[in-house]
Amino acid sequence: MEVVEVLKKNYLFQGLNEGQLDSVVGLAAVKEFNGGDTIVRQFDRNSDLMLILRGLACIKTFSDETLAEIGEGSIIGEVSLIDDQPRSANVVSVGGTSVAVIPSARLRELMDQDASTKAALMANIARLLAQRLRTANIQLDSALAKGGR
Template identity: 30%
Template sequence: MTTDPAWRTSLLQGHWFKHLPLLLQDSLLELARPRELAAGQYLFQRGDAPCGLYAVLTGSMRVGAISSEGKEALLTLIEAPQWFGEISLFDGQPRTHDALAEGATRLLWIPQAALMACLAQQPAYWRDFALLMSQKLRLVFIALEQQSLLTAGPRVAHRLLQIAAGYGEVEGSRRLLQLSQEQLALMLSLSRQTTNQVLKSLQQEGALRLGYGEIEILDLARLQALACPVNV
């Protein structure tokens, strides 16, 4: 299958793909297929069979779950050039959460069977996928510790910094985040009111500018001072 050179250019903006062996980069691009989702369209849902590995090229994916009572748990918004779906690659078990497009979204899809065949031929590559999963596991541990030890203000500041840095996947930090206050509250398991109070306080201090569906970081140092990063 002919690959689009723009795929590599986009994916090389991310630390994980950038540091893969060149032969593995080439193999993934050769196996990749483009996928396009409309806003609100599900890619997979909790309980679905494993279907492969994905990378976001444009747009974002909403990952979470909705209880039988209609309560939503939003784990994260996955943006370019992040990869996701690797858990089921390791255990072959059904999907743990729902993944749907937040807006119009373009993905690269590496089908499960093709990727498993590649790994069977080159088992040393398993370590690279283990690193992808371990990076996310580290973030989960940090989030759990912060939920237990930190107040709302530092948690909000730290999550904004993580999102700005693409959860460690990109160089530098974005200043304009396409993120609503409701989404941020859901990701942190905070009430909308508490999240709004923290954000308004940060805006009054000149650290942020709040807009419709977006948050602009004006004073990175102020956020970093409030975040009190936790190292694991």
């Protein structure tokens, strides 16, 4: 599947027009990973944004516990656009996985040049983080209710 088609379906790029999407696609390079390959290593300083075009990947802790499985259209590294901190988990390919890599420095340059692109991306990231916080609060509340204090 083409990078632009996957971008159009992804929450992070909602609200961008065709020209803005084309500008983002122009930054992307496609990388292929085999099963078991590490796509992202926990604690790495790399803050590039990644978009899974095809295949699956597992998000794992440093102790190799699987946190989630992600697939086509999933984004890796969106929080790094904001805080530029080291990676918080390992991401490992399950089978063959095709990933579009968007260099964070070049994406930040694009956002600095186009305020409407920046506004749309940052608003979408804010919505995502709010959703994750709500989910974490529900999970914490559930764990505490079960005596997980």
